Amino acid sequence: MSKPRLYSGMQPSADSLQIGNYIGALMQWRDLQESYDAFFSVVDLHALTQPNDPAELREKTRRTAAQYIAAGIEPSKSTLYVQSHVRAHAELAWVLSTVTGFGEANRMTQFKDKSARYGTDATNVGLFTYPILMAADILLYQTDIVPVGDDQKQHVELTRTLAERFNARYGEAFRVPMPVIQKDTARIYDLQNPTSKMSKSAESDAGVLWLLDDPAKSAKKVMRAVTDSEGVVRYDREAKPGVSNLLVIYAALTGRQIPSIEDEYAGRGYGDFKKGLAEIVVSEFGPVRERALKLLDDPAELDRVLAANAARADEVADRTLNDVYDKLGL
Numbered sequence: 497m498s499k500p501r502l503y504s505g506m507q508p509s510a511d512s513l514q515i516g517n518y519i520g521a522l523m524q525w526r527d528l529q530e531s532y533d534a535f536f537s538v539v540d541l542h543a544l545t546q547p548n549d550p551a552e553l554r555e556k557t558r559r560t561a562a563q564y565i566a567a568g569i570e571p572s573k574s575t576l577y578v579q580s581h582v583r584a585h586a587e588l589a590w591v592l593s594t595v596t597g598f599g600e601a602n603r604m605t606q607f608k609d610k611s612a613r614y615g616t617d618a619t620n621v622g623l624f625t626y627p628i629l630m631a632a633d634i635l636l637y638q639t640d641i642v643p644v645g646d647d648q649k650q651h652v653e654l655t656r657t658l659a660e661r662f663n664a665r666y667g668e669a670f671r672v673p674m675p676v677i678q679k680d681t682a683r684i685y686d687l688q689n690p691t692s693k694m695s696k697s698a699e700s701d702a703g704v705l706w707l708l709d710d711p712a713k714s715a716k717k718v719m720r721a722v723t724d725s726e727g728v729v730r731y732d733r734e735a736k737p738g739v740s741n742l743l744v745i746y747a748a749l750t751g752r753q754i755p756s757i758e759d760e761y762a763g764r765g766y767g768d769f770k771k772g773l774a775e776i777v778v779s780e781f782g783p784v785r786e787r788a789l790k791l792l793d794d795p796a797e798l799d800r801v802l803a804a805n806a807a808r809a810d811e812v813a814d815r816t817l818n819d820v821y822d823k824l825g826l
């Protein structure tokens with residue numbers, strides 16, 4: 497029997513990914529690619545919903561793909577491609593927009609949050625229809641599971657609704673996917689502001705650990721991370737968000753349980769604990785960074801790999817799109 501399908505993606509919205517992307521997404525993708533027929537996309541069409549310089553967007557897209565590979569996504573095992581290389585994404589998004597209610601789209605909380613932040617004039621319609629493009633991304637590949645952060649859960653729910661609606665109206669064209677929401681312990685917070693999520697689009701990057709940064713710089717950021725005055729290495733998200741966040745990062749990167757790390761640092765100060773974590777960060781991300789930079793040294797080869805993977809994605813996506821057009825009378 498063939499393996500179940502998995503789809504996930506990330507926007508090329510910065511020069512480097514941050515370790516929240518690594519711990520919350522890439523590490524899981526790397527494991528899941530063994531048991532799933534996985535499609536991992538760099539979703540550059542989605543990135544167009546933000547202002548972009550074209551040359552920079554192309555470079556960010558390459559860099560994001562290189563970091564997927566450097567983190568262990570194998571382009572010979574998984575299908576790792578750039579969204580815009582597969583034309584069916586935009587075409588299916590149009591079709592799906594015609595089976596989406598305006599009110600239904602209008603209920604997406606991420607759009608409400610973002611458009612409130614940007615203001616009406618700086619908000620483009622693409623941002624409004626973003627979840628429909630995301631539904632197309634997922635449905636094109638007859639996806640069984642979609643690993644996402646909880647901020648994307650509502651979009652996957654919409655995807656399911658659209659798939660079921662289309663199937664009921666026009667005949668079975670889509671598999672109805674299941675979201676796999678990342679565990680709370682996989683959520684990483686900003687080192688300077690440990691109650692807000694670490695993000696590649698944070699206003700200040702003082703508390704952001706970049707995958708492609710010089711490891712010495714990341715080590716310094718760990719040493720400067722906000723903690724508290726208790727001086728005890730103990731997990732308590734409410735009372736000790738800074739230390740808890742560092743414990744989560746420590747546990748994720750070493751595969752150890754939090755209580756065992758608390759025991760190791762019992763009776764020692766935050767300085768020791770941070771030094772331990774800084775060493776782990778350096779030894780984990782040093783090699784990832786090296787691999788990514790090496791891939792970026794040969795952009796022609798990277799582009800060749802991405803093109804070959806896009807061809808594979810294209811085949812699957814076209815099959816779905818042709819069936820959809822056929823069912824619609826197009």
Ligand code: ADP
Binds near residue numbers: 506515518644693694
């Ligand atoms: P960013 O906020 O860095 O732009 P995205 O929203 O593009 O990140 O998310 C890309 C992927 O990385 C998603 O699967 C998301 O759940 C994961 N991710 C992003 N930030 C974090 C974080 N701080 N902790 C855990 N996972 C994260």
Ligand code: NA
Binds near residue numbers: 506
């Ligand atoms: Na996506």
